[in-house]
Amino acid sequence: MTALHGQIIKTVREISRDKLVLGTWGNVSAREGKGFWITPSGMPYDQMTESDLVYINPADGKFTGRWKPSSEWRLHAEIYRRRPDCGAIVHTHSIYATAFAVARTAVLPVTEDIAQVTGGRVEVADYALSGTQELAVNAAKALGDRNAVLLAGHGLVGTAADLQEALKVCQIVEKTAQVMLLARLLGEIHVLEEEDVRRLRHFYLTGYGPGRGEDNNENIN
Numbered sequence: 073m074t075a076l077h078g079q080i081i082k083t084v085r086e087i088s089r090d091k092l093v094l095g096t097w098g099n100v101s102a103r104e105g106k107g108f109w110i111t112p113s114g115m116p117y118d119q120m121t122e123s124d125l126v127y128i129n130p131a132d133g134k135f136t137g138r139w140k141p142s143s144e145w146r147l148h149a150e151i152y153r154r155r156p157d158c159g160a161i162v163h164t165h166s167i168y169a170t171a172f173a174v175a176r177t178a179v180l181p182v183t184e185d186i187a188q189v190t191g192g193r194v195e196v197a198d199y200a201l202s203g204t205q206e207l208a209v210n211a212a213k214a215l216g217d218r219n220a221v222l223l224a225g226h227g228l229v230g231t232a233a234d235l236q237e238a239l240k241v242c243q244i245v246e247k248t249a250q251v252m253l254l255a256r257l258l259g260e261i262h263v264l265e266e267e268d269v270r271r272l273r274h275f276y277l278t279g280y281g282p283g284r285g286e287d288n289n290e291n292i293n
C-alpha cells in the first residue's frame with residue numbers, strides 16, 4: 073500500500089461524508105505509472121480499504137486486484153488517455169449538479185470560486201449508458217481541456233492534477249449548481265465576464281495576483 077492508496081480512500085470517505093454520492097454510486101481514481109488505481113465496483117464506501125483498490129492498465133484494459141473495478145473505469149481510462157495533465161478523477165452523483173445534468177444545462181462561472189477551480193463553463197456530455205465506451209468518449213469530448221463535465225441524466229466528473237483538487241472541483245461545481253438554482257428564483261443570473269474568468273483562473277493556477285497569497289489563501293476578496 074502506498075500514500076496514493078491512502079489518499080484515494082481519504083477522498084472516498086470525503087465524497088461519502090459530504091453526500092456527493094449515495095450508496096455505492098460514484099468512484100475515484102488516481103494515475104500511477106502507465107495506468108491508474110480505481111475504486112472497486114459495488115462496495116460500500118465505509119467498508120472500502122486500500123487493499124480493495126484495483127489497478128487498470130488502459131493499454132489492454134487488464135486489471136489487477138481482488139475485485140472488479142468500478143463499472144465506470146472506461147470513463148476514467150479515456151480521460152487519462154486524452155489528458156496527460158490529469159492525475160486524478162472524482163465522479164459523483166451529487167444532487168444539484170445532477171439536477172443540471174438532468175436539465176442538460178451547463179453550470180456557469182457565476183462566482184469567483186468556480187471561475188478559479190474550473191476556469192469556466194461546465195458542459196453537459198451527450199447521454200450514453202453508464203459503463204459504455206460511448207459515454208467515456210462523450211464525456212472526454214465535452215470535458216475538452218477543462219476540468220469538470222456533467223454527464224447527461226447521470227452526474228458529475230471532476231478532474232485535476234491530484235485528488236485533493238479533483239475533490240474540490242466536484243465540491244465547488246455542486247455548490248455553484250445550488251447557487252445558480254437559488255439565484256434563478258430571485259431573478260436573473262449574471263455570469264462573470266470572460267476576461268475576469270480568465271484572470272481569476274490565471275491567478276489561481278500561477279499564484280500571481282491576490283488569489284493565492286499566504287494571508288488570504290484562495291480568497292480573492
Ligand SMILES: [Zn+2]
Binds near residue numbers: 097164
Ligand atoms: Zn456514475
